[in-house]
Amino acid sequence: MSYPSAAARAAALARLRTVCLALPETTERLSHGAPTFFIRDTTSFLMLLDNHHGDGRFAIWCAAEPGTQEALVAGDPDRFFRPPYVGHRGWLGVMLHGRVDWVDVAGIAEDAFCAVAPKKLVDALGA
Numbered sequence: 001m002s003y004p005s006a007a008a009r010a011a012a013l014a015r016l017r018t019v020c021l022a023l024p025e026t027t028e029r030l031s032h033g034a035p036t037f038f039i040r041d042t043t044s045f046l047m048l049l050d051n052h053h054g055d056g057r058f059a060i061w062c063a064a065e066p067g068t069q070e071a072l073v074a075g076d077p078d079r080f081f082r083p084p085y086v087g088h089r090g091w092l093g094v095m096l097h098g099r100v101d102w103v104d105v106a107g108i109a110e111d112a113f114c115a116v117a118p119k120k121l122v123d124a125l126g127a
Contacts, residue, residue: 016060020113025121034047072092080093
C-alpha cells in the first residue's frame with residue numbers, strides 16, 4: 001500500500017478537523033509537531049502523525065477504552081497498531097493508508113473523545 005499523496009493527507013486532516021472539532025469543547029493545535037485535538041485545551045484525545053520519525057505511517061493515534069487497543073490490533077494488525085510513547089497507556093494507532101472508511105474513523109475519534117472527556121461532555125455528546 002503506497003504512502004498517501006500530499007493532497008490525500010491534506011484531505012484527511014480536513015476530514016479529521018470536521019469530525020473532531022464538532023465534538024463539545026474541542027480545539028486543535030500542534031503538539032510535538034503534529035495536529036492534535038484537545039478537550040478544553042488541556043486533554044488530548046487524537047493526533048495525526050505523518051511519517052513519525054520515519055515510521056512510514058500516515059495514521060492517527062488516539063485514546064481508547066481499556067482493552068480496545070489489544071482487541072483491534074489482534075483482529076486487524078495491518079490497520080491497527082500500538083503507537084510508541086502512548087501505546088502503553090492503551091492508545092490506539094489507526095492507519096490512514098489506502099481506502100479509508102471515514103464513518104469508522106469518525107466513530108473511533110468519538111470513542112477517543114469519550115475515553116478521556118469529563119462525564120458532563122460525554123453526556124452532552126449523547127444529548
